[in-house]
Amino acid sequence: MRQSSDIGNSVLYTIPTNHNPTGRTMSRQHRVQLLALCSRYGLPIIEDGAYAELTFDGTPPPSLKSLDTGGQVLYLGSVSKSLAPGLRIGWMIAPEPVVQRLGDVKMQIDYGASSLSQQVLARFLTSGRYAQYLGWLRCELQRRCQAACQVLDEDFAGLADWQVPQGGFYIWLTLRDRLPMEMLFHKAAEAGILINPGDIYSSRHTQSLRLSYAYTTPEEFRRAVSRLAAVVRSSLAVSAKNSYTGLVASG
Structure with missing residues (x-):
């Protein structure tokens, strides 16, 4: 943003709390800096808070919207991650003209969310009961995250780096040695493991993987990660051998 003098009709979309896919949470200091920078360039912000309620200790950093004094942040909330995607219910905090305009668009698309689903929620x-349920869910996610990080400590020490999440569903694993991600994807699939390579999210993250500890039991996660670590080691060995053979041939 600092390098661009023309942002045109751009908008910044961000998940500052328990980010998907990286699992990271933006500090309060960085949130303040981001707001100041976007204000300087007149750049609106769409803040996706779908994972905010899944912070393990129940106290996420203040939302960008709560720090917004200029009306530049449009906040999106949802129960699709915390409760049930099938409810198809979310909410928005924004200036009234924006709410009215997007409400019109929503009605034109599908006549609005189900009244029954809204009443149930x-x-x-x-x-x-929702607050009680969230308390249980946070504890369960934290338990799974701790178990997942322990497995990574055992199987990926020296192979990759990662940060321990403060909440949410994901761990962002970055391999230390370069490895063709397409090859790893196919090798992992042959071993019965479906991975989410980082390059499907950004071309800058060709050596990263998104791991989810939320959708599997700790036992399932352990088995999958152990197999994945074996695949990574064997793939690195093959890649190193091919590189050496290529050097010998060219020499």
Whole structure:
């Protein structure tokens, strides 16, 4: 952004809390700096808070919207990650003209969210059961995350780097040695493991993988990661051998 003098009709989309795919959470200091920078360039922000309620200790950093004094942040919330994707219910905090305009667009697309789904969620929220459920979910996600990080410590020490998430579903694993990701993808698939390579999210992250500890039991995660580590080691060995053969042939 600092390098571009013309941002035109651009908008910044960000998941600052428990980010997908990296699992990282932006510090308060960086949030303030981001707001100041976007304000300087007149750049609106869409803040996706879908994972914010999944912070393990229940106290995520303040949202960008809560720090916004100029009305430049449009905040999106949802229960699709915390409760049920099938409800198809979310909400938005934005200036009234924006809310009205997007409400019109929503009605033109599908006539709005199901009234029954909205009533079910409203009852769940007002009953206090949603808060109780979130408490359980955070504890369960933290348990799975801790188990996942322990497995990574055992199987990927020296092979990759990662940060321990503060919440959410994901761990961002970055391999230390270069490895053709397409080859790793196919080798992992042959071993019964489906991986999410980083380059499907950004061309800058060709050596990273997104791992999810949320959709599997700790036992399933352990088995999969152990197999994945074996695949990475064997693939690195093949890659090194091919590189050496190429050097000998060219020499």
